[in-house]
Every structure is written in structure tokens, then in C-alpha cells.
Amino acid sequence: MKKIDLLSGLSKRELVELDACTRCGNCVQWCPVVTAREDQGNTPMEKLRKYREMVQDAHGLRARLFGPRVDEEKLEKFAQELYECTTCGRCGAVCPVGIHCQELWVDVRAIMRRQGYGPQEKIDAARDILEEVHNPFDLPMEERNRWIPEGLEIAEEAELAFFVGCELAYKAKEMPLGAVRLLEASGIPYTLLEEEWCCGFPPYVLGERGRVFRGEVEKNVEGLKAKGVKKVAPYCPCCLAVMRRGWPEVVDVPFQVVHLLEVLSDAVREGRLAFTKPFEARVTYHDPCYLSRGWGDGEELTREPREIIRSIPGVELVEMEHNRKLSLCPGAGGGLRRTNLELSHDMSVPVLKEAEETGAEVLLTACPAVYERFKMTVSEGIYRPKLKVMDILEFAAAQL
Amino acid sequence: MEPLGLAFGMFSPGVRNLLYLAFLASIGVSLAGALARISIWARGRDEEDALAGRGTLGIATFGLSRAFSRDCLLGARMFPISRVRAWSLLALVWGVIITAVATVVVTVDYVFGLKLLTVTGDAFPYYSLLFDLLGALLLVTLVYRLLRRTIPAGERAASGRDDLAVLLLLLLIVISGFAAEGNRMAAWGELGSSWEVAPVGSAFGYLMEGMPDGTGRAVMASHLVLTMVLITYLPFSNLFHLCASPITTALSATRYGGPGYEED
Numbered sequence: 001m002k003k004i005d006l007l008s009g010l011s012k013r014e015l016v017e018l019d020a021c022t023r024c025g026n027c028v029q030w031c032p033v034v035t036a037r038e039d040q041g042n043t044p045m046e047k048l049r050k051y052r053e054m055v056q057d058a059h060g061l062r063a064r065l066f067g068p069r070v071d072e073e074k075l076e077k078f079a080q081e082l083y084e085c086t087t088c089g090r091c092g093a094v095c096p097v098g099i100h101c102q103e104l105w106v107d108v109r110a111i112m113r114r115q116g117y118g119p120q121e122k123i124d125a126a127r128d129i130l131e132e133v134h135n136p137f138d139l140p141m142e143e144r145n146r147w148i149p150e151g152l153e154i155a156e157e158a159e160l161a162f163f164v165g166c167e168l169a170y171k172a173k174e175m176p177l178g179a180v181r182l183l184e185a186s187g188i189p190y191t192l193l194e195e196e197w198c199c200g201f202p203p204y205v206l207g208e209r210g211r212v213f214r215g216e217v218e219k220n221v222e223g224l225k226a227k228g229v230k231k232v233a234p235y236c237p238c239c240l241a242v243m244r245r246g247w248p249e250v251v252d253v254p255f256q257v258v259h260l261l262e263v264l265s266d267a268v269r270e271g272r273l274a275f276t277k278p279f280e281a282r283v284t285y286h287d288p289c290y291l292s293r294g295w296g297d298g299e300e301l302t303r304e305p306r307e308i309i310r311s312i313p314g315v316e317l318v319e320m321e322h323n324r325k326l327s328l329c330p331g332a333g334g335g336l337r338r339t340n341l342e343l344s345h346d347m348s349v350p351v352l353k354e355a356e357e358t359g360a361e362v363l364l365t366a367c368p369a370v371y372e373r374f375k376m377t378v379s380e381g382i383y384r385p386k387l388k389v390m391d392i393l394e395f396a397a398a399q400l
Numbered sequence: 401m402e403p404l405g406l407a408f409g410m411f412s413p414g415v416r417n418l419l420y421l422a423f424l425a426s427i428g429v430s431l432a433g434a435l436a437r438i439s440i441w442a443r444g445r446d447e448e449d450a451l452a453g454r455g456t457l458g459i460a461t462f463g464l465s466r467a468f469s470r471d472c473l474l475g476a477r478m479f480p481i482s483r484v485r486a487w488s489l490l491a492l493v494w495g496v497i498i499t500a501v502a503t504v505v506v507t508v509d510y511v512f513g514l515k516l517l518t519v520t521g522d523a524f525p526y527y528s529l530l531f532d533l534l535g536a537l538l539l540v541t542l543v544y545r546l547l548r549r550t551i552p553a554g555e556r557a558a559s560g561r562d563d564l565a566v567l568l569l570l571l572l573i574v575i576s577g578f579a580a581e582g583n584r585m586a587a588w589g590e591l592g593s594s595w596e597v598a599p600v601g602s603a604f605g606y607l608m609e610g611m612p613d614g615t616g617r618a619v620m621a622s623h624l625v626l627t628m629v630l631i632t633y634l635p636f637s638n639l640f641h642l643c644a645s646p647i648t649t650a651l652s653a654t655r656y657g658g659p660g661y662e663e664d
Contacts (some may be wrong), residue, residue, distance in 0.1 A: 012444035012451040012459065023563050049560060049638075060438035061636075084473065096477040096651025097645040240486060259578035293657065300655075325657025344540055 004070045006055050009110050017099045021048045027091035027101075032329040036346040042081045044091040044101045050078050051108060079118035083339040086347070088203060088329030089293035098106055103245075103295060109207030119339055123206045128337060131212045134219075135166040136199040136338075144196065147173040152180060158191035161229040162260060163220075163243075165236040166198050167368035175368055178393030179235055179260060185400050186267035190233075193223045199234065201242040205334055214250045221251050235260040235393065237290035237367050238333060245295050259291065261366060261392070265304035268311045275399040278314035284360035285309060285317065285392070286351060287327035290369035300325065305366050305392055312399045318358045322356060328354060332373035348377040352385040355360055366392045410617055417623060426628040433635030434643065435460075441644075449651055455593040463643055466650040477649075477656060488541045495538035496570070502531050503577070532598040535574060539600075542571040562638045569630050576623035583608040583616040 007015065027044040028034055034043050054075060058068045082105055083087035112118045129138045147169055148154075153394045162183065168175045183190050200216040203209070224232055232255050234240050243257045267273035291301040309317050322328045331337075331347025352374065355363040363385070365371045376382075376387045411419060411604065439456045446452040451459060470476045473493070478486035506527075508514070546567050582604030585594050594602045608615065632641060 007440065007443055010444050011447045012441055012454070013447055013449055013648070015441040015444040016451070016463075016644050016647045018644075019441075020641050020648040022641045022645060023560075023638060024485070049562075055440065056437075056636075059440055061433055064436065082484075087581070092652075092655070093657035095652075096481065096649075097641070097657075098648040098650075098655065100652065100655070119451070294655075300657075365450075 004058050004068065004072075004075070004115060006051070006058050006070075006111060008114075010104075010107050014104045014107060017104055018048060020051045020097050020099055021045060021052075021058040022097055023049075024096060026096060027099075028095050030090045030094045030326070032088060032090065032331065032347050032350075033086065033343065035350070036331070036343060039235060042084055044085075044099075047078070047081060047085075047105070048099065048101070050074070050081075054078065058339055060289070075112075075115075076117050079109075079112040082112060083119055083206075083336075084343060085334055086289070086329050086331055086336045086344075087334035088289035090289070090326065090329060093293050093325045098115075102293070106205055106207070108329075109205075111207075112207050113179055113207035113209075118207070123203070124337055125210050126206060127203055127210075127212050128209050129215065130198055130203060134216065135275070136168060136198060136202040137166065137170050144169050145194070147176050147393050148192075149177060149180070154194060155189060155191040155227075157228040159226060159228070159230045160188060160190040160191045160263065161224055161232045162190050162192055162193060163166075163199070163224075163232050163234040163239055164196055165234055165239045167238075167372065169196070172368040172371050172391065175235060175371070175391050175393040178391065178395075178397035181397040181400065182273065182393060184263055185397075186273040188263065188267060188272070191227050191229065193220065193227075195223060196220065199236075199242050201236075201238040202338070204242050205238070208336070209246075209249070213246070217247050217250050221247065221253060221337065225254060229255050230320050231256045233258050233260040233263050235366075236369070237288045238369060241244055241290045241295040244299065259301055261291075261301065261304045261308065262310045264396075265307045268308055275312045277395065277399045279312055279395075280314040281361045282316045282318055282359060283309065283362040283364055283395075284320050284355050284358045284387075285323075285364045285366075286320065286330070286355065286370065287324055288365065288370055289327070289329050289333060292324050305364075308392065308396055309364065312396065318360055320354050320358055322354065330370050330373050332367065332369035337369075337373070344373065345377065345380075345382050346388060347352040352377065352383055352389075356381065356385050356387055361387055362395070363387050363389045364392045365389065366393055374400050410620055419621075422628055423624075426632040430634055433632075434659045435637055436638070437640060438463075438643070451647070451651070459647070460643075463647045466646040469646065469650060470501055471649045471653075472646050488544055491537050491541040492545065495534050495541060498534050499531065499538060499574075499577070500528070502534075506531075520621040528601075532600050532636060535578060536600040539571070539574050539578075542567055542574065546571065560638075566630075566633075566637055566639050569626060569633070573623065573626045573630060576619055576626060578604040580616065580620045580623050582606070584612065586611075587616060623624075 023045055025045060029039070031044055034040070054070055056132065057063060058070045063069070085105055087106055089100065092098070092100035092102050109118065113123060126136060130136060133139060133141055135144065162179055164176050188337045197216045197219045198222065200213045201214045232243065234243060234257070240257065240259050243253070247253050264273060285305060287302055294300045306317065310316055320327070328351045329347060330351040331344035336344045354364070365374070368391070371391050378384055435456060438460050440455065441459050442456045450462060454462060466472070475486045475489045478489055522527070546564070549563050549567065578601055581598065581601040585591055585598065585601060585605040586609045591602055591605045594605070
């Protein structure tokens with residue numbers, strides 16, 4: 001029988017979490033995948049039960065006395081189900097006993113990947129693309145810096161580095177353009193990596209943590225070290241999450257990782273960044289999953305974007321019904337667009353509808369994946385909201 | 401009906417010794433199971449949290465120390481979610497704790513002849529009433545929770561066999577406990593005078609009245625065996641969340657964002 005290890009890589013907290021579920025069912029009501037799928041068989045609560053039982057079959061008292069007996073078919077089915085999750089973390093935010101499946105599933109995916117279960121071909125393809133072109137979109141490296149406006153001088157050295165990220169560099173170019181305009185307006189010295197590679201989030205969240213992931217991380221860390229950086233500020237919440245959690249797993253990270261909105265909101269508070277053009281309209285803001293619920297204790301970022309929005313004259317900020325830690329997940333993250341695009345489509349619509357219900361004219365986002373997700377929902381005719389979707393950087397930069 | 405002693409006291413010395421042995425064995429298996437399960441937790445990698453560097457016993461001690469929090473003992477996070485569920489949780493947790501402790505106390509009191517709380521002691525009526533009402537509360541709560549698990553309603557549809565088994569086992573323990581107490585009252589001719597101090601026990605007593613000799617022993621034996629099954633089954637069932645959830649609750653104290661949390 002194949003030797004199966006279902007524990008390696010999980011933290012003590014995560015192993016306790018497997019046993020801590022009271023089966024109260026609270027997570028089920030809040031899981032956006034369950035809502036979109038109307039599937040009661042693949043809830044966070046059920047996934048916990050299934051994995052707990054398999055862990056007991058492989059490592060429990062009976063397994064120690066009489067040998068492990070893991071059903072490989074069950075394991076493969078579970079591994080497939082594990083990828084029907086955006087790792088949005090809503091289940092963890094509402095769990096009365098504090099089980100954070102968001103982090104747990106990402107680590108369990110790594111276990112499944114190591115043992116050869118789950119959507120291996122899709123992950124292999126994603127890994128190979130990354131190894132080849134250092135972005136998940138299979139676009140040439142030469143195109144990465146095309147967003148950089150003419151005349152922008154990149155400092156040789158600076159304490160702060162703006163980490164652009166693949167989605168901003170290749171897809172949502174309004175965002176990095178807005179970011180540099182805001183940084184310039186704040187007078188904050190900063191630098192960029194001339195040869196930035198992927199942050200490694202796509203393979204990391206899919207459970208691939210081998211050579212390719214390490215290579216991407218090492219390349220970026222070396223580049224940042226060479227520029228004397230003390231603080232790195234990504235904008236993409238996925239970059240932020242993997243830098244804080246995944247990078248320290250493979251390299252020594254000699255700098256602090258903060259979110260760009262933290263840098264900008266500090267500048268607003270200190271009076272270094274001010275908006276002069278009024279915007280007389282009602283806007284609403286969607287809290288991205290990895291910002292509002294964080295990936296670890298004390299990592300939530302909900303106050304800063306609101307401070308920036310409120311500092312723009314004329315803007316009336318109205319909240320969506322589900323906001324901050326309970327914000328809806330539009331199905332953009334966790335590798336879902338790669339592993340289950342149809343489900344990702346379905347999940348984006350309720351968020352747009354909820355934004356419309358606020359009566360806002362503009363829906364602001366702070367996540368390139370969510371922004372792209374909404375753009376795709378509109379362009380593919382899945383749903384056409386009666387409001388304009390904009391990124392917070394693009395929006396704020398236009399009011400300078 | 402044959403008047404019997406309390407708990408283990410109603411059995412012949414041979415059966416009594418066998419029950420003592422079985423009881424010790426159930427506690428031994430339960431402890432071994434619990435330690436085996438906690439030793440799996442100890443195999444995890446260290447994070448920057450309170451579990452870092454702790455082994456099996458260290459984690460067990462940490463869990464025990466965190467079980468006395470407001471979130472665990474008073475179900476603080478459940479009230480904003482659902483008051484009914486929160487109260488039923490409290491009734492279940494406190495009902496089980498108090499009736500289990502009370503049973504052990506009264507048994508020890510009787511077996512060792514201390515006469516502090518036994519049926520001949522002055523404090524017994526108050527003790528009996530509290531015990532009886534808590535048992536009744538537990539009975540109602542268990543029926544409610546079983547209905548919640550069995551009647552499909554949204555998130556409840558995914559209840560598994562383990563969820564039901566634990567609740568059924570608890571329900572059978574409570575029912576057999578009441579039946580044993582009712583049988584004792586019937587056999588001792590106390591039914592008429594016990595309404596005020598044990599209304600539910602008395603009701604069970606009227607049901608048990610006239611039952612053939614040996615029924616009392618059979619009922620008590622069922623109660624004891626079911627309790628031993630629960631003790632043995634605990635670390636192998638989902639009920640083990642009782643040991644794990646105080647730890648996760650403590651480690652995630654600032655991350656909770658569900659109904660009732662206060663935003664900046």
C-alpha cells in the first residue's frame with residue numbers, strides 16, 4: 001500500500017483545527033461557493049470532517065495499532081473538492097471556534113500535491129508557464145514593463161519598493177499608473193524592480209511549493225535586497241498574502257511587507273497626499289477577501305481604503321450590505337479561475353447586484369483579480385451592472 | 401418491586417467489581433485515544449503562537465487552561481448568531497457538566513456511606529430538585545438538537561451519523577438515568593412524597609411502577625454501560641471538539657468577524 005502522509009506541512013494550530021469543528025453549520029451559510037453551487041456536500045464543515053477522518057485512518061490510534069487504511073479513491077475525490085474554494089476566508093471569519101480553513105486548505109493542497117492527488121495537470125501547466133515566462137498569463141517577459149509611463153525614473157535605491165505584480169503589470173495597467181501617480185504626489189521616495197517576477201502566489205495557493213515557487217521568490221528577494229529596500233508595498237492582495245506567509249517559508253525575508261494602501265493612507269493622514277478635484281457622487285467599496293480577512297492574525301485592512309475614499313471631496317461612501325470581514329467573495333481568487341471558471345463566473349454576480357443595491361454610481365475595488373473578474377463578467381455578458389467598476393488607485397489618482 | 405441501593409451499590413460484589421473494572425478500562429481507553437489524538441497535533445510545525453514548542457502534554461494543558469474562557473463556558477460568540485442555539489448550547493454544556501458531577505458525587509457519597517447528600521441527608525431535597533430540573537433541561541435540549549440535526553433545513557442537511565450518534569447516546573444516558581432514579585423511588589415507596597423534589601424523576605417512577613424485579617438493575621446497568629460507551633467513544637468521535645475548540649477559540653480571539661463583532 002502507498003505510504004500516505006497527511007500531516008507534513010500543517011501547523012499545530014491547523015491540526016487542532018481539524019478536530020475543533022463543532023458542526024454548528026455557521027460557515028455553511030456564509031460560504032460563497034455553497035451559495036453559488038447550492039451543494040451541501042462540499043461545505044467547509046464537510047471538508048473538515050472528511051479530512052479529519054482520513055487523518056485518523058492514516059495516523060490515528062487504530063492506524064498505529066493495526067496499520068493505516070486510507071481509501072485512495074476517497075482521497076482523490078476530496079483533493080478535487082479542495083480546489084472548489086476561493087480561500088476567501090469567510091468561513092473562518094464567522095466560525096465561533098476560530099477555524100481558519102482559508103490557510104488550512106492551502107496547506108492541505110500542498111500535501112495533496114506532494115502525494116499526487118487533485119488537478120495535477122492543471123497545476124503542472126500553471127507551474128510550467130510560470131517557469132517559462134514568470135507570470136501566470138503566459139505573456140512574454142518583455143511586455144511586463146510596458147505599463148511604465150514614459151519619463152518615469154526608477155530609483156536605483158530606496159527604502160520603499162512598490163511591488164507591481166503580474167495582474168497589474170499585464171492586465172490592469174490603470175492600477176500601477178494610478179499607484180505611481182499617487183506615490184509621486186505624496187513625495188514618497190520609492191523604487192520598482194526592473195526585472196520583477198511573479199510573487200509566486202498562483203503556485204503557492206494551488207499547493208505547488210517546489211523549485212519554481214522558490215525560484216520566483218528568490219529572484220524577487222534578491223532584486224529587492226540589491227536596491228536596499230526596507231519596506232515592500234504590493235497592491236495586489238494575493239501578492240501581499242504570499243509575501244507575508246509563503247516567502248518566509250522558503251527564504252529569509254529581510255524587509256517589512258506592507259500594503260500600498262497603508263502607505264497611501266498614512267500619507268493622507270499626514271497631509272502629504274491631498275485630493276483637489278471633487279467627485280460629487282455616491283460610491284461603494286468592495287473589501288477584497290485577503291485584505292478584509294487577512295491571512296493571519298492582525299492582518300485585516302479595512303480602515304485604510306475607506307480613509308482614502310473619504311478624503312476625496314464630494315464623495316459619499318455607502319457600504320454594501322456585506323462589508324469588511326463579511327464582504328462577499330466574487331470568485332476571483334484561490335486559483336478558482338484556473339480550476340473552475342464556471343463557478344467563478346457564478347460567484348461574481350451576487351457581488352455586483354449587492355453593489356447596485358446601495359444606489360452607488362461607482363463600485364470601487366482594491367484587488368486586480370476582482371477587478372478583472374468583474375470586467376470579465378461584463379465583457380462576457382454574464383451580468384451588466386448599472387454602475388461603473390473602478391479601481392481605488394485609478395479613481396483616487398484621477399482626483400489629484 | 402425490590403428495593404435496591406444506588407448506582408453500583410445495587411449489584412452483587414462480583415458484578416460490582418466487573419463494573420468497576422469496565423469503568424476503569426473505559427477511562428483508560430479514552431485517555432489513550434485522547435493522547436493519541438493530541439499527539440497528532442504535536443506533530444505539526446511551529447508557528448508564532450501559543451502552541452509553539454509544546455508537546456502532547458503541553459498542548460493538552462494549554463487547552464484545559466483555555467476551556468474556562470467566556471467564549472467557551474458562556475457561548476459568547478453564539479448569542480449574536482442565534483439566541484435559541486446559544487441557550488441550548490449552554491443548557492447542553494452545563495447540563496452535562498453538572499449532572500455528571502452530581503452523579504459522581506451522589507454515588508461516592510452513597511458507596512462510602514458519607515450520608516452528606518444521599519437520600520437520608522438533610523441537603524438532599526434541594527440537591528434532588530436541582531439535579532432533576534437540570535436533567536429535564538438536558539432532555540429538552542437533546543431532543544431539540546436531535547430535531548435540528550434530523551429535520552433538513554439549509555445548513556443542517558449535512559449532519560452525519562457521528563453527530564446523531566453522540567446526541568442519541570447522550571439522550572439515552574439521560575433517559576436511563578431518569579428511569580433508574582424513578583425505579584428507585586418506586587421501589588422505595590417514595591413516589592407520593594417525591595413530587596416536589598423530583599418531579600421528572602417521579603413521572604418516570606410512575607412509568608416504572610409495577611415492573612418486574614430485575615428491571616431496576618437492568619436499567620441502571622444500561623445507564624452505566626451507556627456512560628462507559630460515551631467515555632470510551634469521546635476521543636474517537638466528533639465530540640473531541642470539546643478538547644480542541646478551546647484552543648482554536650483562544651488562538652483566534654481577535655480574528656472573529658461574525659455577527660456581533662465590533663468594527664473599528
